[in-house]
Amino acid sequence: MGCDARRASTRHTHPDGYVTSRDLARARSGGATRRGTRPLFGGMPAFGKLGASRVRRVLSAAGVAGLVVLSGCADETPPSSPEQADDSAYYSGGETTIFNATSQAFTFPAPNVSQFDRHLDGDLAFDVAFIAAGGTVHSGLGPVFNDNACVACHISNGRGRSASGGVVGSLLLRASVPGTDPHGGPLPAPAFGGQLNDQAIFGTVPEVRVRVTYDILTRSFEDGSTYELRQPRYELVDTYVPPPAGMLLSPRIGLPVFGRGLLEAVPEETILALADENDADEDGISGRPNWVWDVLAEDVALGRFGWKANQPSLVQQAAAAYRNDMGITNPLFPTESTTDQEQHDGLEDDPEIPLETVELAAFYTQTLAVPARRNIHDAAVIRGERLFEEAKCVRCHVARMETGPEAVDASLENQVIHPYSDVLLHDMGEELADGRPDFVATGSEWRTPPLWGLGLVRTVQGEVNLLHDGRAKSILEAVMWHGGEAEDSREAVRGMSGEEREALVTFLESL
Amino acid sequence: MNTRITHRDALRSRVTLGHGLRPLAFVLCVALSLPLVLSAAGCSDDDEPTSPTTEVDFTTVLSDFAEYVVVGTYDDLAESAARLVARAEELEQEPTQARLDAVATAWLETRAPWESSEAFLFGPVAFLSIDPSLDSWPVDRQQLSDVLASELELTKDTVAEGLGPALRGFHAAEYLVFQNGETRDVAELTSRELEYLVATAQVMADDAALLRDTWTNSYAEQFHRAGLSGSPYVTQRDAVLEIVEGMIGICDEVANGKIADPFDEQDTRLVESQFSWNSLTDFQNNIRSVRNAYTGGYHLGTDGAGLDAYVKAADVALDARVKSEIDAAIAAVGAIPEPFRNNLDRADEIEAAQEAIDDLRDTLELLVKPLLVSL
Numbered sequence: 041m042g043c044d045a046r047r048a049s050t051r052h053t054h055p056d057g058y059v060t061s062r063d064l065a066r067a068r069s070g071g072a073t074r075r076g077t078r079p080l081f082g083g084m085p086a087f088g089k090l091g092a093s094r095v096r097r098v099l100s101a102a103g104v105a106g107l108v109v110l111s112g113c114a115d116e117t118p119p120s121s122p123e124q125a126d127d128s129a130y131y132s133g134g135e136t137t138i139f140n141a142t143s144q145a146f147t148f149p150a151p152n153v154s155q156f157d158r159h160l161d162g163d164l165a166f167d168v169a170f171i172a173a174g175g176t177v178h179s180g181l182g183p184v185f186n187d188n189a190c191v192a193c194h195i196s197n198g199r200g201r202s203a204s205g206g207v208v209g210s211l212l213l214r215a216s217v218p219g220t221d222p223h224g225g226p227l228p229a230p231a232f233g234g235q236l237n238d239q240a241i242f243g244t245v246p247e248v249r250v251r252v253t254y255d256i257l258t259r260s261f262e263d264g265s266t267y268e269l270r271q272p273r274y275e276l277v278d279t280y281v282p283p284p285a286g287m288l289l290s291p292r293i294g295l296p297v298f299g300r301g302l303l304e305a306v307p308e309e310t311i312l313a314l315a316d317e318n319d320a321d322e323d324g325i326s327g328r329p330n331w332v333w334d335v336l337a338e339d340v341a342l343g344r345f346g347w348k349a350n351q352p353s354l355v356q357q358a359a360a361a362y363r364n365d366m367g368i369t370n371p372l373f374p375t376e377s378t379t380d381q382e383q384h385d386g387l388e389d390d391p392e393i394p395l396e397t398v399e400l401a402a403f404y405t406q407t408l409a410v411p412a413r414r415n416i417h418d419a420a421v422i423r424g425e426r427l428f429e430e431a432k433c434v435r436c437h438v439a440r441m442e443t444g445p446e447a448v449d450a451s452l453e454n455q456v457i458h459p460y461s462d463v464l465l466h467d468m469g470e471e472l473a474d475g476r477p478d479f480v481a482t483g484s485e486w487r488t489p490p491l492w493g494l495g496l497v498r499t500v501q502g503e504v505n506l507l508h509d510g511r512a513k514s515i516l517e518a519v520m521w522h523g524g525e526a527e528d529s530r531e532a533v534r535g536m537s538g539e540e541r542e543a544l545v546t547f548l549e550s551l
Numbered sequence: 552m553n554t555r556i557t558h559r560d561a562l563r564s565r566v567t568l569g570h571g572l573r574p575l576a577f578v579l580c581v582a583l584s585l586p587l588v589l590s591a592a593g594c595s596d597d598d599e600p601t602s603p604t605t606e607v608d609f610t611t612v613l614s615d616f617a618e619y620v621v622v623g624t625y626d627d628l629a630e631s632a633a634r635l636v637a638r639a640e641e642l643e644q645e646p647t648q649a650r651l652d653a654v655a656t657a658w659l660e661t662r663a664p665w666e667s668s669e670a671f672l673f674g675p676v677a678f679l680s681i682d683p684s685l686d687s688w689p690v691d692r693q694q695l696s697d698v699l700a701s702e703l704e705l706t707k708d709t710v711a712e713g714l715g716p717a718l719r720g721f722h723a724a725e726y727l728v729f730q731n732g733e734t735r736d737v738a739e740l741t742s743r744e745l746e747y748l749v750a751t752a753q754v755m756a757d758d759a760a761l762l763r764d765t766w767t768n769s770y771a772e773q774f775h776r777a778g779l780s781g782s783p784y785v786t787q788r789d790a791v792l793e794i795v796e797g798m799i800g801i802c803d804e805v806a807n808g809k810i811a812d813p814f815d816e817q818d819t820r821l822v823e824s825q826f827s828w829n830s831l832t833d834f835q836n837n838i839r840s841v842r843n844a845y846t847g848g849y850h851l852g853t854d855g856a857g858l859d860a861y862v863k864a865a866d867v868a869l870d871a872r873v874k875s876e877i878d879a880a881i882a883a884v885g886a887i888p889e890p891f892r893n894n895l896d897r898a899d900e901i902e903a904a905q906e907a908i909d910d911l912r913d914t915l916e917l918l919v920k921p922l923l924v925s926l
Contacts, residue, residue, distance in 0.1 A: 140792070140796075141784070141785055141786075141789045141792075142673070142784075142789055142790075142792050142793040142796055143673045143674070143677065143783075143793060144673070144793075144796050144800070169683065169687055169688075169689075169716070169717060171689060171690075171691035171693070171694070171717045172691055172693050172694045173693070174693040175689065175691055175692065175693045175694075176689055176692065176820045177689055177818075177820050177821065178689070179693075181691075181715075181717075188715055188716065188717065189683070192680065192683065195677060195678065195680070196677055201678075201680075206712075239715060241694055242694045242697045242698050242701070242703075242714065242718075243697055243701075414785060415785070498783045499783040499784065499789075501677075501678055502674070502675065502677075502678030502679075502770075502783070503678070
């Protein structure tokens with residue numbers, strides 16, 4: 041076991057080793073878990089505000105942390121601080137980073153969160169399972185829906201499950217017909233709306249059942265070895281009424297919900313500066329912002345969230361999910377998704393949840409910790425990162441960004457982060473295209489998804505299911521699905537030796 | 552959605568007034584003694600690049616955890632659930648009070664291993680969404696009554712595929728079998744209810760078998776091979792941490808969720824297992840599952856190697872403290888008068904139970920976890 045004296049000696053200023061960062065975070069903020077816990081003291085107030093007993097708790101926590109520091113024997117080369125260049129790459133989320141590689145890795149509060157109580161309240165909101173209207177508590181589900189809880193499609197705050205055969209729940213299909221709505225967004229499909237709901241409360245017919253099957257495409261690397269791509273086919277069965285002709289569909293699985301507060305806090309000009317709409321630099325990569333409708337501001341805004349960057353804020357993202365995925369109306373989206381449809385019950389009650397609940401659920405996601413990278417000093421990881429750069433993957437998967445000085449929580453402000461995303465749209469080629477425009481995004485454009493946490497996907501949810509519909513069963517398969525603007529990068533990977541590809545994947549697994 | 556400001560404030564004052572008295576001396580004592588222990592445990596000063604394996608070998612404890620704790624518990628769960636199906640089918644064939652009582656007993660016997668599994672709500676139970684399928688709360692009574700009033704054919708498939716998680720699992724079955732803490736009068740059960748009970752029990756048994764089989768067929772091996780290729784855990788330490796996080800998580804959920812939610816709101820509707828009045832037994836079994844996870848057995852069984860051996864080797868007092876705090880937490884929950892739902896005003900006993908569980912949680916979080924991952 042390596043016991044590096046230098047690291048040990050520097051750790052006392054920021055004892056954020058593999059071991060103790062969450063301990064400290066908990067000690068500072070009072071601990072946290074799925075259902076919340078007793079705060080010892082909220083946030084990081086001045087000691088002067090604390091009673092004597094609380095100070096004692098501070099000391100006790102510091103004592104524990106100090107003990108690990110003194111022992112200095114955690115074997116992973118523990119990072120010293122975000123400022124120290126050598127180890128800064130550990131801190132994918134800046135000071136919101138947490139050191140944990142278990143299945144719970146996406147569920148911790150940012151260690152520097154200011155409004156810890158609000159985070160816990162948000163956790164409770166995010167955790168609710170809804171039941172039908174008329175129920176005792178948490179009622180209002182449906183009448184048609186995809187699932188009944190946020191966590192159903194964000195397993196342990198991660199992705200949705202991939203589907204095979206009958207689709208239920210965590211994979212959904214967006215729907216529209218050609219044309220745009222008054223704000224330039226997709227035109228909802230008559231009788232189905234903007235999303236197909238495959239579940240319904242009893243007495244209502246689900247809008248549709250979806251079946252997915254896969255064709256296996258076998259292709260070759262330049263060295264002659266082969267790989268497989270799993271090409272999905274979606275089939276609508278049992279539609280409650282015949283679907284409109286030419287209905288456009290786009291399958292989606294839930295994205296991980298951590299780290300998004302940081303992306304929201306990145307200044308708009310930072311993202312726009314990365315855009316190159318007409319490929320002025322002639323590198324074959326454009327990068328376009330999506331301009332979408334902000335419901336609260338009643339104005340056009342930069343899209344940042346969702347597979348096509350079609351949501352401008354996490355509050356609107358959450359509000360849309362409540363209403364579209366669960367049938368829970370709210371002040372942003374006050375009408376049931378069945379309104380104007382045959383199965384509408386005519387009950388346009390008050391919004392089933394208030395804006396505050398939407399904001400709380402959003403705040404929970406905004407202030408979740410980002411898991412730290414692992415093994416960054418391994419030779420294969422370093423080599424893989426160089427290959428990642430050489431293959432120009434970093435043109436879109438931008439490694440470093442800084443958040444701005446103002447955010448919904450102070451923890452998110454002025455952070456150096458490593459999302460590996462530019463939050464922009466890119467043409468990804470015909471094989472990934474859904475053919476369904478979404479505001480500015482064409483039918484073949486997708487937002488560069490952040491790659492932080494990528495290596496923990498299997499730990500968190502037991503399977504690897506990447507890309508917008510979970511089709512890619514491995515990181516390498518996801519890479520090899522890239523086309524369009526990413527075709528040159530994909531071809532670079534195709535030309536790599538087996539050892540190089542392995543290093544590339546090892547790097548990606550360290551994220 | 553209720554906010555929890557009042558609840559938080561109450562918790563804060565509890566922390567300040569009653570709970571902040573953890574002796575500083577103890578902490579200092581541990582802080583001073585542990586580094587020595589850790590040094591003795593083998594802190595070489597070579598500068599080799601770190602390897603993903605820890606020096607302390609946790610192979611046996613991980614494998615015993617998977618086999619004796621997890622599979623042991625899920626075996627019991629699957630077998631009990633199968634018995635629940637058998638009793639429900641017998642009841643449907645000939646509804647007698649004795650047979651309904653037998654169903655009630657079988658429900659309680661299935662409930663016990665499930666609640667004893669909640670210190671390890673990771674792995675297939677999460678990946679496959681078996682937790683919500685078996686144990687969603689609240690039960691959707693409105694929809695359930697609509698379903699019962701309908702002509703929908705009630706089979707395992709219609710319950711599993713046509714009706715959501717809030718209409719099946721433990722609490723749907725509980726709602727059909729129990730009322731006010733007692734087995735219902737068999738004469739009150741309609742034939743539709745009997746059909747629904749059988750169907751929902753069958754779905755439960757399938758879920759339980761799937762859970763057990765997924766562990767025995769693949770996940771147990773992935774888990775105990777932590778640090779080796781094919782395991783989702785890069786190091787053994789990550790798998791050890793997974794166990795400890797699970798223990799911490801259920802302490803938190805019992806003290807600050809299952810007990811706090813209805814207590815803070817003084818709202819009986821939020822009490823889980825309220826038809827059977829089994830809530831306090833549920834909570835105690837949750838804490839017993841912490842003990843099982845810590846000691847590597849199933850309900851005081853001594854079959855496996857547990858994390859306790861490592862803690863004990865490094866710090867005898869800490870191991871004793873964990874075990875006594877487990878006992879104290881179970882006892883404190885037991886001191887709340889039955890049934891929980893009718894005694895939400897017993898603040899002294901309820902807060903004492905919350906504090907006892909929080910003490911255990913803090914010990915695991917602040918002392919046990921750092922120690923284990925530092926070995």
